[in-house]
Amino acid sequence: MASTLWVFFLIAIALPGPVRPAPQVPCYFIFGDSLVDNGNNNGIASLARANYLPYGIVFRGGPPGGFSNGLTTVDVISQLLGFDDYIPAYANARGQALLGGVNFASAAAGIREETGQQLGGRITFSGQVQNYVQAVNQIVEMLGDEDSAANYLSKCIFQVGMGSNDYLNNYFMPAVYSTGRQYTPEQYADALIQQYSQQIRTLYNYGARKVVIVGVGQVGCSPSELAQLSSDGFTCIDRIDSAIQLFNRRLIQLVNQFNRLDGAHFTFINAFNIFQDIITNPASYGLRVTNRGCCGVGRNNGQITCLPYQTPCPNRAEYLFWDAFHPTEAGNIIIGRRSYSAQSSSDAYPMDIRHLAQI
Template identity: 70%
Template structure:
């Protein structure tokens, strides 16, 4: 019994050391693709003519690289998810991702973006969900070229994780702003929700490879 206690003790010590020292194996998935708004934007709006930008202090004050375009003082939720999945680096924004880097995933999120095309337009340029889907389709074409054929690419992408979170701006920067948008006069709250769900569903179907 004492022998096994020693074995378990060593195993526990190694586990603690691996966690403390950040020892990680290969990522649990080959790639991670992210769609969304300011909650997960990590720099796609930096070069856009928009009020919805965060590439300046105090944003990023607790982030190793300082301000990057993240709308937070440090990591975003998808940064933490990427770490937990075992990625060595954070998923790059579409605006800077290139070459074989895209095989690890791409972040398409854009602050002020919504399901509806006009959402957030009072803040300036942004990449709507439809625009993010179009960028993803361009990435797919690049993945096919990198991996050689569509079958290999489809098999590879089927193992990836996708994070999609939009819709709040369609209310905050659209429906609840009658001075800028007519949606609250066109639809009841229930009707508007149905319209968003229908459009969201159609956009999600387009992302399927």
């Protein structure tokens, strides 16, 4: 009997385990701000850092640096794309790790160089693009030549999501920045798009072909910006959301322009409409609280982010916002899933990430 069991044991360890399918794309490169930063600001002298509890409280081994209690939207999307692990922060990735893609995002970063400067150090979008160029140089060395690298990168997903800070930590902060006095909302959106277009063109010139451009969400409805009324409780700030919509509409035009380039497949994720739907119909997503953060209460109260070791709300799965600006893991799962696989025709244009990966 013992010998029979031993034979079965030897057969069991010899048999291969279940084989996990390969990711839908070979690599996933991410550019953005605190909504998707996963640790690039950890070593920077900045107030825009989240490498302390209660941020990341669901992660084993401690908070990695993301501005949520758990997963960010790009963590969700990386899982849906089939990656075994989350895409690493550029600050912690070198060599072969670059071949799977990296996250270049930096909290407080913007399209404009001065955006977020009151918070200290950050890697602006231009800086993120330059980091990508350096990464491409390493990829060329690893793959042997530029043609091999270009062919490899053409199959990858590139996600870019900038602009939130250019409004919240620039245009609508008149005590610190002059842009609100220099530009009308229309002029400011045009100025942002002009600079953004040049920066994204550099990504294209260095191999980016499947590019996801994420629009700015309904920032005027975040707890950091909500205005309190005596009778209705809270209402969104229309002047902020109206300005953001001017920018988002120009992003769609930008996608159409880039799609005329050779081999380009650009798409737009309508984060504004996704947020609007969640805020309008929270119960349908299992959420209950959309007008305040689980920790962090808002700009008017002087606390946008969670304080170190602050005790958060006990029922975080019912909250859309983790702090006064950034979604909870529950919120990020909803947004990430709808970005990957559109729930309605307004979620993505001309296609969602799932279909982009199949091209």
